[in-house]
Amino acid sequence: MSETTMSDQSPRPLVEIRDLRMHFPIHAGVLRRRVGAVRAVDGVSFDIHEGETLGLVGESGCGKSTCGRAILRLYDITSGSIRIEGDEIGTLGQDALRPRRPRMQMVFQDPQASLNPRMTVARIIGEPLDEHTTLSRAEKLDRIYELMDAVGLNRNFANRYPHQFSGGQRQRIGIARALALNPKFIVCDEPIAALDVSIQAQVVNLLEDLQDRFGLTYLFISHDLSMVRHIADRVAVMYLGRVVELAPRDSLYGAPLHPYTQALLSAVPEPDPGLEASRRHIILKGDVPSPANPPEGCNFCTRCPQAMPVCHRIDPEMRELRPGHFAACHLHDPDHAPTAEPTAANDQPQQGE
Amino acid sequence: MFTYTIRRLLIAIPTLLVISLIIFLVVTLAPSDPTANLPLSIPSEVRAQMREALGLNEPILVRYLLWLRQFFLYEPLHMLDQAFGLSLAGEDMQRILSWQTRSPVADLIVQRLPQTLWVVGTSYVVGVLIALPIGIVSAYRQYSWFDQIGTFVSMVGFSVPTFFTGVLLIVIFSVHLGWFPSIYDTTLRVTDLSTFWLQIKQMIMPVAVLALYNAAQISRFMRASMLDNLNQDYVRTARAKGMTERVVVLLHVLRNSMIPVVTVIALGVPTVFGGAIITEQVFKVNGIGQLLIIAIQGGDVPTVQTLTFIFAVLIVLFNLIADVLYGLLDPRIRYD
Numbered sequence: 036m037s038e039t040t041m042s043d044q045s046p047r048p049l050v051e052i053r054d055l056r057m058h059f060p061i062h063a064g065v066l067r068r069r070v071g072a073v074r075a076v077d078g079v080s081f082d083i084h085e086g087e088t089l090g091l092v093g094e095s096g097c098g099k100s101t102c103g104r105a106i107l108r109l110y111d112i113t114s115g116s117i118r119i120e121g122d123e124i125g126t127l128g129q130d131a132l133r134p135r136r137p138r139m140q141m142v143f144q145d146p147q148a149s150l151n152p153r154m155t156v157a158r159i160i161g162e163p164l165d166e167h168t169t170l171s172r173a174e175k176l177d178r179i180y181e182l183m184d185a186v187g188l189n190r191n192f193a194n195r196y197p198h199q200f201s202g203g204q205r206q207r208i209g210i211a212r213a214l215a216l217n218p219k220f221i222v223c224d225e226p227i228a229a230l231d232v233s234i235q236a237q238v239v240n241l242l243e244d245l246q247d248r249f250g251l252t253y254l255f256i257s258h259d260l261s262m263v264r265h266i267a268d269r270v271a272v273m274y275l276g277r278v279v280e281l282a283p284r285d286s287l288y289g290a291p292l293h294p295y296t297q298a299l300l301s302a303v304p305e306p307d308p309g310l311e312a313s314r315r316h317i318i319l320k321g322d323v324p325s326p327a328n329p330p331e332g333c334n335f336c337t338r339c340p341q342a343m344p345v346c347h348r349i350d351p352e353m354r355e356l357r358p359g360h361f362a363a364c365h366l367h368d369p370d371h372a373p374t375a376e377p378t379a380a381n382d383q384p385q386q387g388e
Numbered sequence: 389m390f391t392y393t394i395r396r397l398l399i400a401i402p403t404l405l406v407i408s409l410i411i412f413l414v415v416t417l418a419p420s421d422p423t424a425n426l427p428l429s430i431p432s433e434v435r436a437q438m439r440e441a442l443g444l445n446e447p448i449l450v451r452y453l454l455w456l457r458q459f460f461l462y463e464p465l466h467m468l469d470q471a472f473g474l475s476l477a478g479e480d481m482q483r484i485l486s487w488q489t490r491s492p493v494a495d496l497i498v499q500r501l502p503q504t505l506w507v508v509g510t511s512y513v514v515g516v517l518i519a520l521p522i523g524i525v526s527a528y529r530q531y532s533w534f535d536q537i538g539t540f541v542s543m544v545g546f547s548v549p550t551f552f553t554g555v556l557l558i559v560i561f562s563v564h565l566g567w568f569p570s571i572y573d574t575t576l577r578v579t580d581l582s583t584f585w586l587q588i589k590q591m592i593m594p595v596a597v598l599a600l601y602n603a604a605q606i607s608r609f610m611r612a613s614m615l616d617n618l619n620q621d622y623v624r625t626a627r628a629k630g631m632t633e634r635v636v637v638l639l640h641v642l643r644n645s646m647i648p649v650v651t652v653i654a655l656g657v658p659t660v661f662g663g664a665i666i667t668e669q670v671f672k673v674n675g676i677g678q679l680l681i682i683a684i685q686g687g688d689v690p691t692v693q694t695l696t697f698i699f700a701v702l703i704v705l706f707n708l709i710a711d712v713l714y715g716l717l718d719p720r721i722r723y724d
């Protein structure tokens with residue numbers, strides 16, 4: 036949970052994602068022919084090192100959750116490579132994946148909907164143990180109690196049903212369930228988005244405690260930038276199915292390089308009213324283009340306040356601009372960078388939606 | 389749950405009283421005459437005397453109250469007498485008699501019920517047993533060939549009336565192929581394997597007709613309910629836990645999907661007792677449905693009234709059973 040888990044420290048990343056693509060086909064017409072695809076995740080690459088927390092941020096519909104689910108192979112991905120502990124899982128069938136599931140788990144966004152309403156807490160937490168271990172009944176019960184203790188749930192509630200708990204307690208059940216098989220890697224898919232602010236802090240602190248105790252590695256998906264700043268070691272910013280900037284937390288929050296990241300960060304409110312009044316907000320115009328029909332060139336070119344002609348033609352590459360700080364933007368490309376003034380953005384023709 | 393059941397049963401009493409009044413009024417005010425089927429040679433003053441003997445000259449309210457007393461007091465006493473050899477019922481406590489046969493309606497029902505339960509009941513069980521797997525597979529493989537064919541067969545089962553499918557089966561399997569009898573023989577006693585086989589043979593066609601109809605409805609409910617649940621987050625959780633697909637579908641999805649389907653199945657049970665009027669006519673099964681239709685034709689008010697009221701009681705009862713089952717199956721529902 037500190038700056039020590041930088042990219043150059045551990046020899047091999049725990050999770051390596053290369054050019055991950057997840058396209059959902061669109062069928063239309065009388066014969067339900069395939070007419071296109073929603074490119075929810077379109078060429079995402081990043082590493083997650085052991086013991087670190089990678090924050091994945093972006094606005095609604097940018098493909099964050101799809102990316103997290105695709106990494107755990109809850110979808111059959113379109114293409115790309117997913118390696119967990121060097122083990123390629125991107126192409127495995129669901130049967131071959133099953134024995135690998137204990138190592139990678141997920142905490143879901145909606146703690147109400149993601150728990151089977153007809154199972155008691157003990158069964159929800161204990162079910163993975165039935166499938167993946169050969170523990171006796173008593174050992175399983177011990178493990179269930181141990182997990183409930185770990186997430187701060189009263190043991191007496193083991194035979195209650197999910198609807199009898201509050202939102203925060205339900206999310207604790209979801210976390211205990213994810214921990215049941217001692218995973219190394221947990222995808223937290225907006226685990227706090229459905230909770231009250233006071234409960235959010237509790238759950239995030241719980242996640243941090245558990246990370247310290249069990250040496251967990253998180254992919255923390257969220258749209259809450261300040262919460263990500265609190266929990267993440269490195270942060271990846273997604274826009275329309277792609278990662279546009281990936282950097283250590285302080286570097287990203289201190290000096291964002293991509294115009295989209297700058298716009299996102301400028302939208303975070305400042306608690307000091309004096310500072311807030313003098314702050315310059317970057318207001319993005321228009322809507323996110325449809326992921327079924329992304330614009331040519333850079334995905335962000337339709338809304339970028341600093342878009343240049345080249346942005347509408349060529350898709351920018353991810354490049355390392357500072358140590359560990361990657362961004363995909365022509366502004367920082369020596370071949371295309373504006374020499375004098377950035378071209379005025381808003382008189383560019385709007386593409387897409 | 390127990391107090392809830394008791395409360396519902398208490399509420400059912402006024403409900404059933406109101407239903408009984410409505411049934412009584414509808415049946416009594418209908419322009420039917422119990423003497424209409426008698427030979428035309430009977431003079432009209434004799435007919436008037438017969439009506440008077442049947443008690444038709446009394447005011448409607450009096451007739452209703454008399455019927456209530458017969459149904460709720462005399463009939464149960466007579467049944468207890470018959471069952472345990474007691475003599476609770478007095479000589480003057482007249483049973484509800486059919487105007488057509490002059491025998492107690494309860495005895496008629498007891499005679500007719502086995503045929504109906506055998507044929508209609510079996511068809512309901514068969515229908516449910518066919519419908520559930522079809523619904524599950526259709527939902528799991530949505531828009532597959534299996535699902536498309538299942539949808540087509542359901543639509544056919546739904547929309548083609550039983551008097552058509554019944555006659556069609558008779559034409560094919562009785563007339564042309566000669567495999568099965570077209571008339572259900574009630575006098576058949578199942579004593580050995582060969583008579584058992586005969587019983588099966590005469591049941592196959594009516595059961596098939598009704599099972600198709602029932603399965604068409606229930607499989608659609610099952611499919612819709614499964615589809616509702618298959619996309620739920622907790623199903624994804626189960627997959628993320630690394631559960632096998634069998635466990636995911638049969639344990640997580642199916643159990644949750646069964647809640648509304650069980651309700652639908654329970655609510656359909658009264659129709660089994662009510663018999664399938666049309667199908668019983670087509671195959672000449674002399675069950676409850678046939679009794680009802682003959683009684684209606686003959687203006688046999690006590691029989692029609694008693695039968696319809698028993699159906700009403702069953703419907704109210706199975707509504708309650710469905711609600712209680714719902715509470716048992718879904719832990720989120722608590723009646724207290």
